[in-house]
Amino acid sequence: MRKDLGPQPAIFPMPVLMIAAYDEKGTVNVMNAAWGMISDMKQITLFLAEDRKTLKNIRVSKAFTVSLATKDTMAAADYFGMVSGNSVPDKFARSGLHAVKSSHVNAPVINEFPVAIECELEQEVRSGDFYAVVGKIINISADEKALDENGKINPLKLNAIMFDQFQHGYYSVGEKAGQAWNEGKKFIKK
Numbered sequence: 001m002r003k004d005l006g007p008q009p010a011i012f013p014m015p016v017l018m019i020a021a022y023d024e025k026g027t028v029n030v031m032n033a034a035w036g037m038i039s040d041m042k043q044i045t046l047f048l049a050e051d052r053k054t055l056k057n058i059r060v061s062k063a064f065t066v067s068l069a070t071k072d073t074m075a076a077a078d079y080f081g082m083v084s085g086n087s088v089p090d091k092f093a094r095s096g097l098h099a100v101k102s103s104h105v106n107a108p109v110i111n112e113f114p115v116a117i118e119c120e121l122e123q124e125v126r127s128g129d130f131y132a133v134v135g136k137i138i139n140i141s142a143d144e145k146a147l148d149e150n151g152k153i154n155p156l157k158l159n160a161i162m163f164d165q166f167q168h169g170y171y172s173v174g175e176k177a178g179q180a181w182n183e184g185k186k187f188i189k190k
Helices: 053-061 074-082 091-095 183-187
Strands: 017-022 028-033 036-040 043-049 063-068 099-101 108-110 115-127 130-142 161-164 169-172
Touching: 017 043, 017 053, 017 108, 028 043, 028 053, 028 074, 028 091, 028 108, 043 053, 043 115, 053 063, 053 115, 053 130, 063 108, 063 130, 074 091, 108 115
Parallel strands: none
Antiparallel strands: 017 028, 017 063, 036 043, 043 130, 063 115, 099 108, 115 130, 161 169
């Protein structure tokens, strides 16, 4: 039997995305955002509230990076979601993490996050109480520790975490369950 739960953000899993951008002084700010997705082959869309320091920074720098939080970076990732850069200007410095400037866009790459999607601001669209920030993916950089023998990102080596909207927990990615574009072949008539 099913039970109605009413409207709520009930997608699982949600990524734990670290959005980083420079402010007008070149200071690094990072926020934790679960509401984002790949929206085209070379495009990512994030949904950010108007009052976010990171949105203000993206508007200034016209660039940002999106990193995937991992089990090893979970405490810092959670902190970036708990504290606003509007009220704590040295938020990133307090985390103890390290950043370098991307060689592809005007945005920071956080060393401790093993994957960084380096983006230029393409457009922003108001959507209810949020802005859909669309970024053109210029480059993806990855720590070699997260790569397989063919140079591709291995989700099991990445050790990414996901966010649970229901219980507000973080979960690590588990074992591989199947192969995309293969599991459904049994339903294709020959």
